[in-house]
Amino acid sequence: MDYKDYYKILGIEKTATTEQIKKAYRKLARQYHPDVNPNDATSEQKFKEINEANEVLSDPDKRQKYDQFGADYQRYEQTGAGGAGRGPGGFDWSQYAQGGGQGGFGGGGSPFGGEGSDDFSDFFSSMFGGMGGGAGGRSTRPGAGQDYQADLELTLEEAYHGGPRTITVQGKNLRLTIQPGVADGQTIRLRDQGGPGRNGGPSGSLLITLRILPDARYVRTGDDLTQDVPVSLYRALLGGSQTVETLSGSVKITIKPESVNGTRLRLRGKGFPVYRQEGKFGDLYLRLNVQLPQHLTDQEKDLIKQLAQLRGEEI
Known part of the structure; x- marks a missing residue:
């Protein structure tokens, strides 16, 4: 059975503080929670490993025992498991026993001997017994509720x-x-x-x-807004003022003579409020959409023809 590096599972250093352990656990638990990853066996297994690592490292007594075992693990690999809780090199593993064994972890002289549970690995059960509340019992340690x-x-x-x-x-x-x-x-x-x-x-x-939800009037880009403003052909040619409705109320704008279709006007501070920065706003960009007249009368057509002739255009 493989040794489990609980520090690596939580992505923290061995010198991590209790608060750092708690923060790392909560972040990973949210990421791999089964409710967030339904029907994902890999995430479910990762979630169990995260809980197991937190169960050990958040408990000072379990962490001390685990750290001590980690320091001796390389020696265990070199000596192997021997009888009566001792490896061939004579190292005594009974100091790590957790009930039900005859020396060693759960019997057999090996530090990896016990049976695991649905939520905790055999490694954990061998060292700490069952699910953290004593051999075979469920953990009585407080745990955060589901998000x-x-x-x-x-x-x-x-x-x-x-x-x-x-x-x-x-x-x-x-x-x-x-x-x-x-x-x-x-x-x-x-x-x-x-x-x-x-x-x-x-x-x-x-x-x-x-x-x-999408809005028919505005396009939002960050804290800026863009709005199309219909402008009559005559106002676009001759210039003038026009009232525009914005999210903060009515604003009167000035349109310069001979403004072409698509001209952009910038209204500073008339865009979207900057989140959590009271009094700060983005900008509102107005895009002039020149409207051609429809349903011309005969008189209007004659006048447009006269204008065209003055401009030297043949119609």
């Missing part, structure tokens, strides 16, 4: 203004406040709103992914 996942749809205008929202998860209505400027795909964490903890451990979190 829940949910989506929340917002219109672009709701994302712009923010404000209170209510979401129903697991039959429970939860009220939250959306901060102005949130982005599509952004995740909000509500602590202690997930599954209940085990054996007095903390509850999990509710992870809410925001889905911002």
Whole structure:
């Protein structure tokens, strides 16, 4: 049976603090949780290994015993397993025994002798007995509850203004406040709103992914917005002022004479609010969409012909 490097499984150094171990465990547990990776046998196995590593390294007594064994493991490989808990080199493994053995790990003189469980490896069971609460028993150590996942749809205008929202998860209505400027795909964490903890451990979190619906008026790029503005042919040719509706209210813009179709105007600070930076906004870009007149009268056609003749064009 292979030695398990619990530090490597959690991706931490052997000098890691209790807080670093906890942080690494939570990150990996969320990544490989079966609810996040349904029907994925590889992720399920990885999740079990992560829990096993945390079970050992988060317990000072288990960690000390494991570190001591790790230091002696190379010597075990060199001497092999002998009878009565001793290898050929005379090394006594009984100091690592955890019940049910005659010296060594679970009997047979080898530090890898016991039976594993569904959640913990034979290696763990041999060293610590069963599932961490004594031989064959379930762990009584506190454990964090399961994180829940949910989506929340917002219109672009709701994302712009923010404000209170209510979401129903697991039959429970939860009220939250959306901060102005949130982005599509952004995740909000509500602590202690997930599954209940085990054996007095903390509850999990509710992870809410925001889905911002497409808007027919605006295209959002970061904190900037782009908006198409219809402009009559006459105003585009002669210039003038025009009122435009924005997410922050009405704005009067000035259109220069002889503005061509597709001309862009920039309104500073009229874009999307910058997330968690009060008073800061992106820009709004207006793209002029020149409208050709429709349903011309005979008189209008005559006037356009006169204009064409003045410009030296044959019609």
